Amino acid sequence: xxxxxxxxxxxxxxFVEAMAKRLSRRGMRVHKAFDGYAAMDLLARQADVDVxxxxxxxxxxxxxxxxxxxxxxxxxxxxxxxxxxxTVESAIEGMQAGAYDYLLKPCxxxxxxxxxxxxxxxxxxxEGKAVAERVHGIACSRP
Numbered sequence: 001x002x003x004x005x006x007x008x009x010x011x012x013x014x015f016v017e018a019m020a021k022r023l024s025r026r027g028m029r030v031h032k033a034f035d036g037y038a039a040m041d042l043l044a045r046q047a048d049v050d051v052x053x054x055x056x057x058x059x060x061x062x063x064x065x066x067x068x069x070x071x072x073x074x075x076x077x078x079x080x081x082x083x084x085x086x087t088v089e090s091a092i093e094g095m096q097a098g099a100y101d102y103l104l105k106p107c108x109x110x111x112x113x114x115x116x117x118x119x120x121x122x123x124x125x126x127e128g129k130a131v132a133e134r135v136h137g138i139a140c141s142r143p
Contacts, residue, residue: 009039010055036061051119056083071098078119
């Protein structure tokens with residue numbers, strides 16, 4: 001995978017730096033944010049983000065509120081929730097709010113990479129459908 005663009009959001013700076021380096025070695029371009037506000041600012045400026053890897057517990061804004069804003073403002077961007085304080089209830093809540101998947105820290109890098117690949121595939125499929133619908137709408141509107 002060489003063209004996936006990831007936004008990694010977590011308040012643990014050392015963890016983000018290490019994961020960004022490891023994912024970059026797997027051919028992904030990784031943006032970093034250390035809180036939910038910075039994540040939303042970056043998404044507003046970077047239209048090329050495919051997947052957000054989002055911590056559930058962060059100071060200021062929790063991951064669930066950020067997830068809901070991403071779903072509203074960037075509906076094609078997929079989100080993988082990542083937490084060290086997960087419960088079954090928080091996993092269900094995240095999935096109901098539109099997360100692609102939910103992982104617990106510490107997670108295996110291969111498992112995270114697989115989930116990111118799946119999320120990127122889903123995003124590309126949804127983008128293809130959106131383009132096809134737009135083309136169909138243009139073709140049908142012509143006399």
